[in-house]
Amino acid sequence: MxxxxxxxxxxxxxxxxxxxxxxxxxxxxxxxxxxxxxxxxxxxxxxxxxxxxxxxxxxxxxxxxxxxxxxxxxxxxxxxxxxxxxxxxxxxxxxxxxxxxxxxxxxxxxxxxxxDLPFDIEGLAEVYGKSAFVCPYCDGWELRDQPLVLIAKGAGAVHFAKVVSGWSDHKVICTNGPDDMTEEQREELKRHHIPVFDSPILRIDSIDGKVQHIVLEDGTNVPCTGIFFATKxxxxxxxxxxxxxxxxxxxxxxxxxxxxxxxxxxxxxxxxxxxxxxxxxxxxxxxxxxxxxxxxxxxxxxxxxx
Ligand SMILES: Cc1cc2nc3c(=O)[nH]c(=O)nc-3n(C[C@H](O)[C@H](O)[C@H](O)COP(=O)(O)OP(=O)(O)OC[C@H]3O[C@@H](n4cnc5c(N)ncnc54)[C@H](O)[C@@H]3O)c2cc1C
The missing domain is CATH 3.50.50.60 (FAD/NAD(P)-binding domain)
Incomplete structure (x- = not known):
């Protein structure tokens, strides 16, 4: 040829x-x-x-x-x-x-x-594919029962929380700025005991690709061993x-x-x-x-x- x-x-x-x-x-x-x-x-x-x-x-x-x-x-x-x-x-x-x-x-x-569009969160690229993932069907098993952070907002955050529930009960949501949720959606997450942090994310700290915690602009430290997020x-x-x-x-x-x-x-x-x-x-x-x-x-x- x-x-x-x-x-x-x-x-x-x-x-x-x-x-x-x-x-x-x-x-x-x-x-x-x-x-x-x-x-x-x-x-x-x-x-x-x-x-x-x-x-x-x-x-x-x-x-x-x-x-x-x-x-x-x-x-x-x-x-x-x-x-x-x-x-x-x-x-x-x-x-x-x-x-x-x-x-x-x-x-x-x-x-x-x-x-993927470039990430706008400091430290995310370092953990992507190692302890931060986009699809629980692909990587949820490896993070089962672990403390997880879901980076998402609005209806997407509620949907993500429901799906990831199949793999871990220990999860919080970081909306990285305004949560874009309705009162009903906030109530839904409260009913499922899922805390929501709406302070912007300052950075993600990790060692060798393993996330240690997420640092928010208001000074909060959210410890976790895995992240799920919606990439653009x-x-x-x-x-x-x-x-x-x-x-x-x-x-x-x-x-x-x-x-x-x-x-x-x-x-x-x-x-x-x-x-x-x-x-x-x-x-x-x-x-x-x-x-x-x-x-x-x-x-x-x-x-x-x-
Ligand atoms: C972090 C991460 C983890 C994942 N884990 C899993 C998992 O555990 N299990 C699972 O089933 N799926 C997983 N996926 C999803 C899976 O990787 C994709 O669904 C799959 O690779 C898609 O295959 P594809 O052939 O369509 O595209 P790709 O695998 O993306 O391949 C496309 C190819 O086309 C090339 N290309 C693009 N433009 C051009 C061009 N103009 N000229 C020549 N070449 C070009 C690219 O360089 C690339 O080599 C994961 C995805 C990500 C991002």
Whole structure:
């Protein structure tokens, strides 16, 4: 496969979504290029949980095993690069990359995940993925029964408190400024004996990624061994919009059950196209999108025979 050849499928993003799509398409004997910047959102964590047969594996080991298995299918090629432009239409898309390469493909799969916006709390980056997490389904078990702080406000804080109750009864809420709650919501939290601190957070103190306490501007020290918070996410890339893909208010590409977008020949899978942020969900979406793409390619080839 060289850069000028028109390959079957270009996959942008090589996380669980892109790699599972590559595996299924490689087994379907399609020529595939996976362009991957190699900066998945979970790179800050030591372990990935909840993925059957891989529970507790590190993100880098997950990637190593996946790449090794996909290497059995020679029509799949990985390039470590960033896709920066895309144009064209179904049957002939043209991508350029940061390193100056160009690739042409019949179909495109956007699997570039989402990105965290920079944190505005001092010390949060140091504990992110080590003792501060965003998803109790991913990391709640490791923090079970521990004293936790939930950084959230408004209805989101009440929802978070309810969900995290499944893992720990020892939790307080820090709203980091005005709580944005109704009287009813405050009463609800009181009924569940969950203290709420609304003083802005001055900083988070930690040792080797393990949070020790949260220091508030009013001088309060809130000791804890874990944090859950709602990170602000943006789309991993603007390229889908450049092709005319419809995107939801949450920044997810709108797709059907097989990952098809509103633009012919363009698919999306994984975090880029959902707000259910789980590696196994992303991988499953990648697999479904690969089936959708392969079906389309097979139909086109079948119908081209006159
Ligand atoms: C702290 C943390 C802990 C988590 N823990 C768990 C857990 O325990 N269990 C679990 O199931 N899930 C967990 N998740 C969620 C899980 O990591 C994601 O749902 C999953 O990685 C999404 O896979 P993806 O393939 O859609 O995107 P990603 O894994 O984010 O991969 C996207 C890839 O696309 C690349 N990319 C982006 N733009 C471009 C471009 N323009 N050109 C080329 N490449 C590009 C990125 O660099 C990246 O390599 C966690 C997430 C975080 C943030």
């Amino acid at each position: 060289n850069e000028q050849q028109r390959i079957d499928v270009a996959i942008i993003g090589g996380g669980p979504a892109g790699m599972n799509a590559a595996l299924v398409l490689g087994r379907a004997r399609k020529t595939v290029i996976v362009i991957d910047e190699e900066r998945p959102r979970n790179r800050v964590t030591r372990e990935t949980h909840g993925f059957l047969t891989r529970d507790g594996v590190s993100p880098s080991e997950f990637r190593r095993i996946a790449r090794e298995q996909i290497s059995a299918y020679p029509s799949v090629r990985f390039v470590s690069d960033i896709a920066v432009t895309i144009e064209g239409s179904d049957g002939d898309f043209l991508m350029t990359t940061e390193q100056g390469a160009t690739y042409r493909s019949k179909k495109v799969l956007f699997a570039m995940g989402k990105k 996410l943006v789309a991993g890339s603007e390229l889908p919009q450049d092709l005319g893909c419809r995107v939801s208010e949450a920044g997810s590409i709108i797709v059907d059950a097989l990952g098809k977008t509103n633009v012919p020949g363009v698919y999306s899978a994984g975090d880029a196209a959902t707000e259910l942020y789980q590696a196994i969900t992303a991988a499953a979406m990648g697999s479904l999108a690969a089936v959708g793409i392969n079906s389309e390619l097979l139909t086109e080839a079948w119908e081209s025979v006159k």
